[in-house]
Amino acid sequence: MQVFLQVDNLEVSYGTGAAVIRNISFAVDRNEMLAVLGANGAGKSTLLRAISGILPLKAGRILLDGADVSRWSPNKRVELGLIHVPEGRQMLGGLTVAENLLLGAYTRRRERRSALEETADEIYQLFPILKERRQQLAGSLSGGQQQMLALGRALMAKPRVLMCDEPSLGVAPKITDEIFAVIGAMRDRGIPVLLVEQNAKKALALADRGIIIKRGEIILAGPASELRVNRNLSASYLGV
Amino acid sequence: MPEFTQVIVAGLSQGAIYALLGLGFSIVFLATRILNLAQGSFALWGGFVFLSMVAGAKIPLAISFVIMLILSAALGALTQLIVSLRSKPWRPISPDMAVLSTLALLVFFEGAAFMIWGPDPQRGPALENGVFRLFGAIVPWQLVWMIVGALIIATGLQVFLRSTWSGRAMRACAQNPMMSSLLGINVRRIGVLAFALGAMIGATAGILVSPITWLDYQSGGTFALNGILAYLIGGEEDVAGPVVGGFLLGIVQSALLLLPGTSGGLLEQVVPMLALIIMLVFRPQGLLARRI
Amino acid sequence: MTLSQAVAYLARRNARFFFALLAYAFAITPLYFLRVVHSDVIVTSAIFFVVVLGLDLLYGCAGMLSFGHIGFFAVGAYSVAVLFTRFAISPLLGALAGTLITIALSYALGRVCLRLAPSYFMLGTLAFGIMTHSAITVWYSVTGGDGGLGGIPRPIIGCSLDTDLTFGAFAAACAIVLFWLTYSLSRSRIGRALRAIRGDAVAASCLGIHVDRLKTNTFVISACYASFGGSLFAMYNGAVHPDSFSLGTLLDLLLMMFFGGEGTLWGGLLGTTIIRQLPDIFGGLHGGQVLFEGIFFCLVIFVLPRGIAGAVEDAVKRLASPRTKAGVRAASNIPPIAARLQPEQAPLLQVENVARNFGGVRAIDGVSFAIHRGQIKGLIGPNGAGKSTLLNLISGVLAPDDGCILLYATELSRLRPDQIAKLGIQRTFQHERLFPHLSIEENIMVGEEHGADGSLSELLECALGSRRTLTAERAARAKTQAWLCDLQLEAYAGATTESVPQGLRKLVELARACAAQPFLLLLDESVAGLNDVEKQAVKGFIKKLHAAGLAFLIIEHDIDFVMELCEEICVISFGRTIADGPPADIRKNDAVIAAYLG
């Protein structure tokens, strides 16, 4: 089985309302980063939520490493290594930075403590500021630091698929670069990455392939290099 | 001097009741944000079942205690399942519906207790009868057990929440259930666990306080209120809250007895509720919690 | 209008009210004559019905569940009892005194508890209820403590009410009058405002509803019902005792409301009678009664959350033949706005150096721009730039940490949302915030009626159903119809918000805001989720309003839409203005392109 994460004909709606995303299919392989682009409200976040199981599917299926996880609860999907860094960072604000990181490794709770600490050390090396602040409450961090922590927390689980939802949201450009570098490094380690981004240029510079979603449907898909020069891309954002 | 020490002892006794009943309440609220009025029923049933086993069936104390823990855990888990019957992962139950359903369960448990144990108040079996003197004050042995129980449970909870995976998961669920499930935590199971744990603590509290407070089928409501009171005064987000808040309130309450013109009834009934309202006015987040 | 016509009109308009009363009378009469239901059950049901009416006004309409009403019930009863036994003051004066005390107490309690989260509101009121019970138990030198107080006479109104029949008639008359007042209140603009608050307090306040005052006043009125019920209870029984005001009675009250059907008012008739009859059904088996109440309560909460009356209403709604409306196509509704504006003064709205922090994050960091009379201004920027926050600052939902917002010369930053709404600024929300407890038509009517200012005189006027309020209501309904026609939504008038497709809800929200006749409208992603045809319709609608002189601030992600509509566009990123100017300039602005595309 080559393809690691496969999504077929996904359809999702909130409650009984109309479908927010329709008919979405794609696949992400190992060593591959797929950028999901589109204007606000196009359904990008909804797509990730459906894949991670927070929203129930109306139709379609999700295959993870060959297993059909469409009806699984979110926590079971996480056990399989499907890690979702949600939009807006979602800190556990009343817990310390160290505890946030540790909880990232919840699925590895049966492993030895030293193994977890090793991973934590790696993350502290990636984001030294977190080490400085590890006894602080996560809620007191600045936006950029919180985003680092959110990503670090996800990495603690040793993800087999990483899904990042707008890691650049409200984060200064310099820190965005840092974060993107880490996400890129994950891909280079062989972890398939699904990156939802509004900042299309940065995302396409990093990703291998991209899809563009408009009103819940894929309107464009292809290698990143092609999308970068595609005129429709700017059109869907700025109408230029 | 003996008067003063006696006030402290009386305060500790009252405080231990608050603290014990507040601890179970706080663990449930901490993990699920549900104001669980049925918590009082756990204490009531724990006390009654223990009483029936020890005094009725003559089962030894320790064995009765273990059986009672298992039974109350099951009762707590069942309560959680019933309360969250109508909630969906993406649409949690609204706070007023949650309170109402636990209130409904409180009434139900009250009725069931009436059917089983009748209307009369009964005294729970004391772990140790008798009294001793300390600095001129008369101290019942049961009080020692209550204080020790409260401290052990509080410490245990603290350790549980800080250093076990389930405990950390519980705190995570309290902060952000959606994110917790994305961390691989089974939020439902944690909810059940919290209720089971809360029920076990509640039942233990019921056993410890019932030799002092007695038990009748209507005690559940009083127990729940005492617990809520300790919890609110102590403040959210912390297990130590109910212990500190409970003992503090207990001692303040008994100290008032030194004032001329106060009666036991005033202190037992009006002062706690007044304290609750004052807390809600001036410091709704509790004494210990940070202002958010 | 002849008498029979008048009666027919009243009966039709208030069908539910008369239907409930008649059905009740028909059902209870044989039960009484067959001695199945005793007279005291009927009379106390009427008394408790008064209390439940108050509870239901508070919870069924405004969504506030008070556990403190048992305390007010006690206050009413003990005022009568204490004043009579200590000072020989007549029970009716005692009831009046009780009401006054209740007003003071409930006002204070309301001020304390209404600002708390729902669960804490319940706790605070519960503490009050228990404290009242404890106080009457403990303060025995005045209240008699556990011995209670007895010997309270029945009041004399023209004739003496000392038989069960006369007193029953008196209590029933009181209950019917209060039922009528509550019923017309709940159907009036106040009722709509309360249900709006229950659904979404923020949106309600942005429509001009003075949420705090309305909530407080409703709480006080509802407490007065409980107090008056308590006074009747004391007069009827001739005695009071703390146990009648204990937690058990509170549970009975809640059960009466929820079993009868919260939000229906007439459900209380069923609830009270059944719960009062329970002791006779169970006889000596008190434990059975408590257990039964517990099971009952659980069933109502988990299975039948709207109670019997709610279930009946739903069934009637399903059974009733859908009647087609006369196809009157109302004329267009858009009022000439320019005429209402003070001339000369410009700009209309000025935002100067506004800043706002959330925790450690500076979401808005010194934004300035201006909107001129009748202008359409666009506000765009990448996700998370702070656009919605800015809208919240202008509409008063949030207060700025720094800077000022001026509408002409009026500083807005210290005003409440409802004050700002009354000044003529309306808004929509990024995620539509229709009021789920109101129909589509009623949602728009809330806007049409300019919310409610929640004053006592307004409450009174609505409860009495004065000619003026009725005329105003009819006018608002007609205008609402016109708005619905304008947006081609007339088919949905009576529908619940849930049954309307997501996209159309945004249109309803737009209509609701327009109905309040603002001269500045803040739109937050109004066309997100609409298809092209619908978008064109909205665009046309906005243009029509614009032609009438309405100014707009539009947040939108559909750039085409913004570029075409707006005369000026302000672009913000990271909480700062990065560009401000006509669309053509914005398209070419490098900073904007960089902010969007990276």
Add this chain to the structure above:
Amino acid sequence: MERGSGFASVFGHGGWLRRAGPVALAFYALAIWAAVGWTGALAEGPIKVGLLLTYIGPTSIFARYEDKGARLLIDETNKSGGIGGRKIELVNYDTEGKPDRAGTLYRRLAQEDNVAAVIGPDSIFVLLGMSDIPSEVKVISVSSPGLYELVAPQKRRYIVSAQVATTFAGTLVLAYVKDKFHAKRLGMITTSDVIGQTIASTVGKMAAAFGMELVDVASQPASDRDLLPSLHKLATLQPKIDALYVFGSGPFANIAMNQSELAGIDVPIAYNGGNVIPELIKDLSPETAKRTFLAVARSTVWSTLPAADRQDPTIANFLKDYRAKFGEEPTLPSAVGYDMALPIVDALKNVGTDREKLTEYIHDKQRISGAQGIEFKRTWADGYGSDPAELAVASVSDGQFVFRGFLKDSLRNIGFTKEDMLNKMRELKLVAE
């Protein structure tokens, strides 16, 4: 413009109710008339007697036994042919411990159930608030208040008491404590309500009459379960008290005695509360039990009485029948229940079912010796009348009430004469003159 609600279509112009209305109304009225006529035909049935007791709440412990005692007599009467061939039917309601509810139910009994007389209510806590009602509806109540003196004299015509272990009688146990333990300093715990405080004042007066001092009175509401604050207060009094007086109806007293040990009070306890039943003493520790003393009617300690005092056939029969019927030992409230029913049955036999005649007979003409072992002479003390000195003193041993002596002996020993007692009773308005 009015929206078409479903209700309007049923109700309004052309609604079905409007069309079918008159016919339906006629049928409806006919049906009620027929039904009422049918039930009316059954009117000439048994003689109805109300049984209005408190089955729940703090004082409910009495009622379970009183109920049985009353039913024992009624069943016996019915078995032996009833009253002139008509059986007695008890109409039974629960006051729920609330005088307001009791008053309403009393009216219901009188006006809708048409009872001849009412057995109950059973507690002064209930009776006090509703004491206007019997004279208002003119139906006599044979009740058992522990504190009959609180019922205003003008209301006593329609309320008589069948309780002998009353407050005043209960306070006489102090004479025994004084006699046997030479107690001088008395502490008291009581309920914080009118009743508890009246008793406190009576106790104060009686203690003074016996040469004791009531040092302090602690009170808490009857519904409280944790009385330690009050008891601690009494325990720390200096110099120490050498006797404790406990008043409390229902579980209050039981809890107070029990917790006195936790508060470190180890002095003799004089108890007064009326409910002399097994539930009262089942939680008492042996040490507390031994030093608890209470004034009881003779039937309570029947088996431990000296043989010479066990001659009354009424009591012997009552005990035998009660055991046979219910398979348990009768208690003092059982006897009280029996004695509440007794005057009514007696009056029904003698004057029939007329309410006024019943009242007059019970009130003025009756001398009756019931299951409690004390003779009632209603006219002597206006419906109250029994001689408190005739009571026995009991204490508790092995979970049973045990005879310790007669009050009259202790009273004599401390020099309190019959004349002194009558004076005290006059002072307390126990005797109407």
